Amino acid sequence: MQPQVIAQNFHEMPIWRTYKMDICFPRRELEHTQKYPHAKLIRLGVGDTTEPIPEIITSAMVEHAHALSTPRGYKGYGDEQGNKALRTAIAETFYRDMGVRGNEVFVSDGAQCDISRLQMLLGSNVMVAVQDPSFPAYIDTSVIVGQSGKFREETGKYENIVYMNCRPENNFFPDLSTSPKTNVIFFCSPNNPTGYAASRQQLEQLVNFAKANGSIIVYDSAYAAYITDDSPRSIFEIPGAREVAIEISSFSKFAGFTGVRLGWTVVPEELLYSNGFPLIRDFNRIVCTCFNGASNIVQAGGLACLSSEGYLALSNVVDYYMENAKILVDTFASLGLKVYGGKNAPYIWVHFPGMMSWDVFNEILEKTHILTVPGQGFGPGGEEYIRLSAFGHRECILEASRRLKNLLK
Amino acid sequence: MQPQVIAQNFHEMPIWRTYKMDICFPRRELEHTQKYPHAKLIRLGVGDTTEPIPEIITSAMVEHAHALSTPRGYKGYGDEQGNKALRTAIAETFYRDMGVRGNEVFVSDGAQCDISRLQMLLGSNVMVAVQDPSFPAYIDTSVIVGQSGKFREETGKYENIVYMNCRPENNFFPDLSTSPKTNVIFFCSPNNPTGYAASRQQLEQLVNFAKANGSIIVYDSAYAAYITDDSPRSIFEIPGAREVAIEISSFSKFAGFTGVRLGWTVVPEELLYSNGFPLIRDFNRIVCTCFNGASNIVQAGGLACLSSEGYLALSNVVDYYMENAKILVDTFASLGLKVYGGKNAPYIWVHFPGMMSWDVFNEILEKTHILTVPGQGFGPGGEEYIRLSAFGHRECILEASRRLKNLLK
Numbered sequence: 001m002q003p004q005v006i007a008q009n010f011h012e013m014p015i016w017r018t019y020k021m022d023i024c025f026p027r028r029e030l031e032h033t034q035k036y037p038h039a040k041l042i043r044l045g046v047g048d049t050t051e052p053i054p055e056i057i058t059s060a061m062v063e064h065a066h067a068l069s070t071p072r073g074y075k076g077y078g079d080e081q082g083n084k085a086l087r088t089a090i091a092e093t094f095y096r097d098m099g100v101r102g103n104e105v106f107v108s109d110g111a112q113c114d115i116s117r118l119q120m121l122l123g124s125n126v127m128v129a130v131q132d133p134s135f136p137a138y139i140d141t142s143v144i145v146g147q148s149g150k151f152r153e154e155t156g157k158y159e160n161i162v163y164m165n166c167r168p169e170n171n172f173f174p175d176l177s178t179s180p181k182t183n184v185i186f187f188c189s190p191n192n193p194t195g196y197a198a199s200r201q202q203l204e205q206l207v208n209f210a211k212a213n214g215s216i217i218v219y220d221s222a223y224a225a226y227i228t229d230d231s232p233r234s235i236f237e238i239p240g241a242r243e244v245a246i247e248i249s250s251f252s253k254f255a256g257f258t259g260v261r262l263g264w265t266v267v268p269e270e271l272l273y274s275n276g277f278p279l280i281r282d283f284n285r286i287v288c289t290c291f292n293g294a295s296n297i298v299q300a301g302g303l304a305c306l307s308s309e310g311y312l313a314l315s316n317v318v319d320y321y322m323e324n325a326k327i328l329v330d331t332f333a334s335l336g337l338k339v340y341g342g343k344n345a346p347y348i349w350v351h352f353p354g355m356m357s358w359d360v361f362n363e364i365l366e367k368t369h370i371l372t373v374p375g376q377g378f379g380p381g382g383e384e385y386i387r388l389s390a391f392g393h394r395e396c397i398l399e400a401s402r403r404l405k406n407l408l409k
Numbered sequence: 410m411q412p413q414v415i416a417q418n419f420h421e422m423p424i425w426r427t428y429k430m431d432i433c434f435p436r437r438e439l440e441h442t443q444k445y446p447h448a449k450l451i452r453l454g455v456g457d458t459t460e461p462i463p464e465i466i467t468s469a470m471v472e473h474a475h476a477l478s479t480p481r482g483y484k485g486y487g488d489e490q491g492n493k494a495l496r497t498a499i500a501e502t503f504y505r506d507m508g509v510r511g512n513e514v515f516v517s518d519g520a521q522c523d524i525s526r527l528q529m530l531l532g533s534n535v536m537v538a539v540q541d542p543s544f545p546a547y548i549d550t551s552v553i554v555g556q557s558g559k560f561r562e563e564t565g566k567y568e569n570i571v572y573m574n575c576r577p578e579n580n581f582f583p584d585l586s587t588s589p590k591t592n593v594i595f596f597c598s599p600n601n602p603t604g605y606a607a608s609r610q611q612l613e614q615l616v617n618f619a620k621a622n623g624s625i626i627v628y629d630s631a632y633a634a635y636i637t638d639d640s641p642r643s644i645f646e647i648p649g650a651r652e653v654a655i656e657i658s659s660f661s662k663f664a665g666f667t668g669v670r671l672g673w674t675v676v677p678e679e680l681l682y683s684n685g686f687p688l689i690r691d692f693n694r695i696v697c698t699c700f701n702g703a704s705n706i707v708q709a710g711g712l713a714c715l716s717s718e719g720y721l722a723l724s725n726v727v728d729y730y731m732e733n734a735k736i737l738v739d740t741f742a743s744l745g746l747k748v749y750g751g752k753n754a755p756y757i758w759v760h761f762p763g764m765m766s767w768d769v770f771n772e773i774l775e776k777t778h779i780l781t782v783p784g785q786g787f788g789p790g791g792e793e794y795i796r797l798s799a800f801g802h803r804e805c806i807l808e809a810s811r812r813l814k815n816l817l818k
Contacts (some may be wrong), residue, residue, distance in 0.1 A: 116699030
């Protein structure tokens with residue numbers, strides 16, 4: 001007899017990440033390398049860090065790992081919410097003067113993991129809004145917990161998800177006067193993929209909108225370290241945000257920890273459910289029940305990132321990637337294309353008016369052996385665009401620039 | 410305006426781990442240390458490893474962490490499912506001749522995290538059965554995803570969870586002839602807290618029961634390394650298990666990785682939903698959407714655990730804890746108490762007939778300054794029992810033995 005467990009409703013639904021990215025995307029890469037075995041492929045697709053982690057940070061992890069082999073240095077379980085010293089350091093480094101306390105910081109094994117834990121907390125009976133285009137994990141996890149409703153081929157959208165269009169025409173910020181009210185708003189700034197960092201005024205509008213509608217903002221600031229102008233680096237720079245917002249962030253792109261795995265989530269004590277119960281208590285319960293803390297070795301590395309020497313060393317790596325970004329922006333601009341991002345984020349968002357993003361992706365891959373990401377992978381609002389990642393070694397970026405100029409000039 | 414998000418139904422429900430353990434338990438410890446500031450407290454409560462990790466294993470993590478600071482050794486994102494070499498090594502080390510392939514092994518950041526990811530996969534519309542007593546995470550995650558129904562004070566049970574009583578009277582194995590059929594059976598062997606490892610014959614019964622009823626067994630083998638007799642170390646030793654079982658396991662207790670964080674889950678390709686769709690594909694989707702892989706530093710350590718030298722070094726640590734277990738078993742036995750466990754697991758399960766487990770816990774704490782766990786924390790079937798952990802330094806175990814003999818003789 002077959003198990004009687006019935007597959008959940010996400011079972012046959014497309015997930016951008018799984019279907020468009022993880023299946024289509026690696027498949028095309030594989031096909032390409034089989035077709036052109038001698039071509040030197042340049043990967044500017046997936047936003048994966050490439051530069052070594054400063055030794056002051058790896059040394060802290062080395063030291064902690066070694067100490068685990070000694071009677072005095074061995075440590076077992078830590079607090080599920082993270083080591084107190086790290087929680088405090090995160091609050092002091094990233095939220096100085098914003099009123100965030102260490103006990104409101106939950107250390108995680110990465111932003112994506114905490115997005116799914118938050119979705120577990122929210123459950124299936126909430127309606128969510130996302131920026132369109134945006135990082136696919138918000139929708140993908142929404143589908144898994146059963147919030148999304150059915151996928152409509154004709155629109156490329158899930159019927160119960162609100163897609164807030166963010167394009168150059170609206171300065172990459174949704175028109176909130178016409179946006180439907182939802183329980184939750186996922187908002188990523190600097191945005192992946194557009195690279196746009198919302199201004200203070202825009203975020204004030206967003207907080208007021210959430211307050212007026214009783215929405216919770218889940219603010220993803222994973223790229224905040226890349227902001228070069230005076231755009232807010234945290235939603236908690238905005239007055240009143242503590243009553244409506246949760247912030248998810250990460251060491252991945254800030255510290256090259258994509259494979260090392262470390263992130264955090266801030267849940268302010270003032271954020272309440274409709275019955276007045278503080279959401280932080282439920283999040284704490286989820287963290288203690290569904291997670292057992294980030295690796296203690298990795299947390300030691302996280303603490304070293306926030307030392308003054310570690311932080312300075314990381315700023316140099318961020319600057320390096322942002323110089324890459326400038327080279328790519330200049331490349332496309334010199335070809336007369338409209339190019340966005342690359343100023344406050346390591347992503348370049350290039351417009352090819354009237355073209356399908358998969359066609360652009362394919363043509364660039366075929367003719368220059370450069371992997372990008374078709375904008376459609378970030379939602380229907382990404383159509384006509386491609387995203388390039390500025391993570392990469394300088395010589396690859398320069399070579400990519402030469403090839404693109406030859407192709408598109 | 411307050412956010413309109415309505416708290417989910419786990420909101421006000423007791424969770425053993427959160428309410429009984431994380432709140433009551435540390436509170437009692439704190440009260441005790443305040444009352445007796447000069448007493449030397451011995452912690453045999455939480456099952457937390459205490460002995461250093463063999464250097465051959467920490468060296469692999471040291472090397473990997475250091476390499477991340479070099480251009481040649483830096484690595485970014487790995488596969489969400491874990492490094493191929495580690496997946497293969499897990500399959501070969503723990504599942505030799507059981508037909509488990511590396512692609513069926515999903516590396517995780519610990520068993521508890523994968524329990525919650527499995528619960529996300531299963532959703533709220535399944536009925537689950539648990540051993541009573543058992544590790545609280547099964548019920549706690551069940552409450553969070555909405556499977557459990559209401560908590561009944563009069564029984565100490567959730568109304569939609571089936572509690573399969575496991576006591577000495579039934580040889581710690583449920584009477585399956587009277588057990589209701591459920592979609593999912595959480596089964597932990599060697600069991601935490603009783604320390605009992607199910608026999609081959611019992612597991613054959615369990616697999617047949619699951620097959621007959623269309624149930625999925627979620628088999629937790631986190632303590633398999635502690636088995637000293639010929640009890641099966643994996644459910645996949647049982648013919649037919651590949652069609653009905655998932656196995657969750659961990660490096661935590663096997664390798665002292667409680668704070669380092671590493672585990673794995675095996676989902677066989679033959680395990681299907683009622684519609685014939687392979688469950689492994691949905692689990693892969695959950696892993697790729699809600700998780701981003703275990704830390705690459707930690708995975709390097711995991712691989713070293715499975716080298717012949719690493720494995721041998723770990724066996725010595727396991728033996729050390731099992732000698733501790735024997736000392737504790739002998740202590741209680743010499744006092745004429747019925748004592749279980751300690752033979753195939755690092756837990757000792759002691760019966761105090763007619764007494765409330767919290768009273769026993771309190772008396773032992775008050776009079777010997779030894780922390781144990783009241784059996785009731787593992788479900789109503791744990792009443793009259795306390796659990797002691799054999800993790801600890803030898804001198805603490807010997808001192809605990811002396812104090813207990815003085816108290817109970």
